[in-house]
Amino acid sequence: MGNRGEKARTNLLRWTRRPRRTWPFLVFIVPVLILGYTLYDAARPVALGSLIEARERPSAGSVAGYYSSAKTAEAARTPSVETSTGLSDIEVRRKLDILARTRLPSPPPSDTCDDLMVLVDREHHLPPGYEPPNLVSVEAHGAPVYGGEMMLRRGAAEQLGRMARAASAAGEEIMVSSAYRSYAHQGVVFTRLVSIYGEEQARWTSAPPGQSQHQLGTAVDFTNSAVGYKIHKAFGHTTASAWLMEHAPEYGFALSYPNYKEAETGYRWEPWHYRYIGVENARSLEEDGITLQEFLTREGVEPRC
Numbered sequence: 363m364g365n366r367g368e369k370a371r372t373n374l375l376r377w378t379r380r381p382r383r384t385w386p387f388l389v390f391i392v393p394v395l396i397l398g399y400t401l402y403d404a405a406r407p408v409a410l411g412s413l414i415e416a417r418e419r420p421s422a423g424s425v426a427g428y429y430s431s432a433k434t435a436e437a438a439r440t441p442s443v444e445t446s447t448g449l450s451d452i453e454v455r456r457k458l459d460i461l462a463r464t465r466l467p468s469p470p471p472s473d474t475c476d477d478l479m480v481l482v483d484r485e486h487h488l489p490p491g492y493e494p495p496n497l498v499s500v501e502a503h504g505a506p507v508y509g510g511e512m513m514l515r516r517g518a519a520e521q522l523g524r525m526a527r528a529a530s531a532a533g534e535e536i537m538v539s540s541a542y543r544s545y546a547h548q549g550v551v552f553t554r555l556v557s558i559y560g561e562e563q564a565r566w567t568s569a570p571p572g573q574s575q576h577q578l579g580t581a582v583d584f585t586n587s588a589v590g591y592k593i594h595k596a597f598g599h600t601t602a603s604a605w606l607m608e609h610a611p612e613y614g615f616a617l618s619y620p621n622y623k624e625a626e627t628g629y630r631w632e633p634w635h636y637r638y639i640g641v642e643n644a645r646s647l648e649e650d651g652i653t654l655q656e657f658l659t660r661e662g663v664e665p666r667c
């Protein structure tokens with residue numbers, strides 16, 4: 363009886379001691395764990411949000427940048443609680459990201475081909491259907507022409523008229539022998555040259571359709587009485603050519619195919635062929651002392667139309 367009583371007392375003691383060791387855990391540790399998890403859970407979306415923004419920070423000035431900034435601003439206006447769709451703000455941001463990417467517009471037709479800086483050469487072609495906007499008569503803008511009607515884009519024609527008047531005032535004769543040529547017209551010109559000189563020779567002095575700057579409506583060929591109104595290298599040795607070399611950039615024109623640059627441009631020296639790229643661009647090209655080919659390659663506006 364005494365033994366059994368002793369055993370019961372010991373069991374009772376064990377039972378009463380156990381809760382005493384468990385209570386500190388229940389009273390202090392569990393609330394600390396709950397509080398810790400609550401704080402972690404509240405901080406996590408903020409940390410994740412910053413991480414997503416940091417990773418996808420838009421590059422300045424890009425189209426993607428515009429959309430990225432727009433959607434970030436939109437996401438910032440989105441309340442950081444669960445939305446009516448049942449999505450957290452992180453999930454909403456992710457969906458906005460996907461939407462922004464899928465809605466990125468492809469450049470509208472003629473967008474880059476109309477750019478004054480678009481690169482057109484052996485590798486960068488214009489499609490058969492491309493026609494430049496605002497073609498006007500160069501003669502009506504004060505530039506003398508040799509042959510039939512010559513057309514250029516309005517801005518180019520206006521500057522050409524000013525340049526022709528300035529040349530005339532300086533005692534130089536410059537006449538326009540060729541200006542805008544459509545894809546089809548270029549095809550006729552090229553085929554005729556191939557029939558005379560063979561394709562290999564023709565490619566050094568003329569472009570197959572789609573590869574000519576004349577299709578842009580900003581390129582012009584000059585001639586004058588000193589070379590019998592022909593398009594000929596002899597034009598490069600006239601005082602009119604020297605005047606153009608010096609003053610054309612003031613009116614936004616650049617010599618497309620300079621001497622000793624055949625390997626770079628793919629064309630022999632064409633002292634008669636100038637392209638309008640705008641006054642500011644022509645001046646910066648001149649200041650940098652580089653060719654039009656180098657300048658346009660550096661700017662990187664490729665024909666997408």
Ligand SMILES: [Zn+2]
Pocket residue numbers: 540576581582583634635636
């Ligand atoms: Zn030309």
